[in-house]
Amino acid sequence: MCAPQSLQLLTELKAETRREPFHDSAIFHTCRLAENTHFSEASLKKMEKSMFTEFMTNGMTRRRAIKTVGATTLSAAAVAVLGGRDALAAGATVSAQDVSILNTALGAELEAIAAYQTGAESGLLSNATLGIALQFQGHHKEHADALMKTVVKMGGKPVSAKASYEFPVDQLKSEADVLRFAATLEKGAVSAYLGAVPIFQDRELAKVAASILGDEAMHWAVLRHALGENPVPVAFVS
């Protein structure tokens, strides 16, 4: 589950904080952090240390830890659905339009990953919020991975991440700004997937888009909740 490099960091942090028991979720987040090549060694250590102290002093309850793991399994199921498109891989009827829709969605997911990166590195997030941001970033990575694999399977050429993204960083001055920025992107993602569901030729792909839509909607709600706003302001998304 964890790369050797992050295990090394775990050991160092254990020694430094002189605390033994780690919750699954703490280890999960730490590994995801350490695997993230965009972070410098120094910022990684700083973030891990603060997250650890938080996890170990306040402690995530066992229940919450289980829930966190549950969430990953959900997106893994989406991957399984996508991974199950073997009939398509055989190449009977691949819709070029479906490939294009998936690729556009992939582009948006890659941007979301970069956006959470910007948020995580802003230094504006509290430990608790940082944990949420990294978990959501992890979901977007899973979406991107699943979409990318499907595009390849269908004989398309997946788009790759841009070398750099232009985000309104000058407008990110507080934790709330970062959360609002993320919430806007998640809401946009919900609308984008909603707009993709009815136009897939392959109904299985429509189902996958709906599955990702549900995940993005949960992100949106949690971010609104963190902002102190009504987490679910509408009965229908548009």
Add this chain to the structure above:
Amino acid sequence: MFNPSLTTPIVAASVILLLSLDPFATASPIGGDAQRGKDVYQRCLGCHSLKINRTGPRHCGLLGRKAGTQPGYNYSKAMTESGITWTAETLDDFLTAPLKALPGTSMGYAGVRSATDRADLIAYLSTAMDGTVQCK
């Protein structure tokens, strides 16, 4: 001879008939509410923004521009070769069902069904011209 109770339903029926025949009765893309359009535009924010090229191209200065000509954005062949110039009418048509209006476009989005939403959206987009505050 004149019996109002009889003519009223007939008049009402013909008004309804006329309304449903006139394509601009409910679908006029001109004269939308830009303020409401800003809300509708939230649906586009997963891929677009006014100021920057993202998954979709930037939207500042859209009205009057030839389709597929935003510098630094990698369009589909369908878009660059469409010959469309963006006006209220062409946008209304495209946004109703992008993939039907322009097969081969990479805008993988079903469209905006409601004519009112489209009119409001277009009104909002038309406020976002280069040089305006929101486009600086």
